[in-house]
Structure formats: structure tokens, C-alpha cells
Amino acid sequence: MSKVLFLDRDGVVNIDHGYVYKPEEFEFVPGVFEACKSFSDAGYKIVVVTNQSGIGRGYYSEQDFYNLTEWMKGEFLRHSVTILDVYFCPHHPSKAEPAYLQECNCRKPAPGMLLQAIDEHQIDPSQSIMVGDKLGDLIAAERANIATRVLVRSGQSYAESTEQHADVVCESLAELPALILQS
Numbered sequence: 001m002s003k004v005l006f007l008d009r010d011g012v013v014n015i016d017h018g019y020v021y022k023p024e025e026f027e028f029v030p031g032v033f034e035a036c037k038s039f040s041d042a043g044y045k046i047v048v049v050t051n052q053s054g055i056g057r058g059y060y061s062e063q064d065f066y067n068l069t070e071w072m073k074g075e076f077l078r079h080s081v082t083i084l085d086v087y088f089c090p091h092h093p094s095k096a097e098p099a100y101l102q103e104c105n106c107r108k109p110a111p112g113m114l115l116q117a118i119d120e121h122q123i124d125p126s127q128s129i130m131v132g133d134k135l136g137d138l139i140a141a142e143r144a145n146i147a148t149r150v151l152v153r154s155g156q157s158y159a160e161s162t163e164q165h166a167d168v169v170c171e172s173l174a175e176l177p178a179l180i181l182q183s
Contacts, residue, residue: 001124004084005039006114006146009050011133011154012173013072021060023071029154031174033079038177044129045084045121046076049113051136055090056100062090084121087113108132109139114146129180131173134158138165150176 010016015027036046054060065088073083089106096102106112118125130141133154141149142165151158151166152173163169168179 001122001127002045003043003127004047004117004121004123004129005036005044006117006128006130006141007036007046007048007173008108008130008132008134008137009048009086011156012131012152013048016133016154016156019054019057019059021054021064021068023068026068026072028075029172029174031172033076033081035173035175035177036076036081037079038181039129040081042177042181045123046081047084047117047121047123048086049108049117049130049140050086050088051108052088052090053092053096053100053107055088056092056096058097065090085117087117089113108134109136109143111140111143114140114144118144131176135162135165138162148180150180 007013013032020026052065055062055065069086076083091100091102091104091107093103125145126147128146129148130146131150132138133152133156138149148167150168153171170176
């Protein structure tokens, strides 16, 4: 069984500029490669789980998402970090085109993407970490029994009560290795 560092994408891996689907608009959070390399060196695999309602809303296509994902994975590889897998949810319960307009089990806070990854990659949730910037990321992790839930303050506004769902709160992913791996 593997231990995994699960990462939300927008706001954790990259600065959330809203509905990003082109490499030239994708701005990595400072320190993200070094942080992921530290976790990788400590035996963690890296999995990205991301809500992508921009697909459902018709702002960009699934192919646009796949193209950006391949580019992003390549950038990680250039920094000696392998992304094991990327899971995404294109759905939205109220703001989407008909094919994507649905309540689903994959859109966070539902745990579907995490549970699928756990099943497909023999992941041990009791040794794994979920890093997100929204309450939905933390609730999805709780529902999937992910042992450690991390909230990054990426500029998103959230209710103070959101922090109650996190085991660790930090400014960005760059701070996380020192908080978790050194302890």
C-alpha cells in the first residue's frame, strides 16, 4: 500500500486565476516543485484531484484539460517529480451544460476522486495527506478517511470554521515539508 500526497490543483499547485486551461495562463505556486520533491523523496506518491467545472460550463473542453495536464506533468518531471495520476470532475449540479449538469460522487466535497485513486493505486489513506484550499477539499478527505488534512491559505476566502477541518494550516504547499516531514 502506498502513501500519497493528494493535491487539489487550483490554489495549491497553481495560483487560482479562475478556469485556467492554457499553459501560458498557468502560474505555479512558488516552491511547489521543491515541496513535492521533498515528499517524493520521503516515499510519497503525488496525485492531483481537481474539480474542473469550467469543462461543464463550456469554458474549455476535456481535451484542453488533458493538454494542460500533460504539460503540467511534464513541468513536474523537469523538476524530478512524477505525478502518479490526475483525477478531475467536470460536473456541476446547477451551472453546467446538459451533459455535465448533475449531482455526482466525484465533485468535492464528495470523495469519489479520492476513493477511485485509493482503489486504483492501492493507496493507504491512513498514511496519506490531502492538501486543499477550500472546505470541500477537507470534507472530501474526511469522507475518504485520509489521515492528514492540510488547508493552504492561497488567497481564497473561507469561513474561520473551515480551519477546524484541517490538521495543519499553512500559507502554501512550500511550507508543508518542514511542518510534516521533519516532525
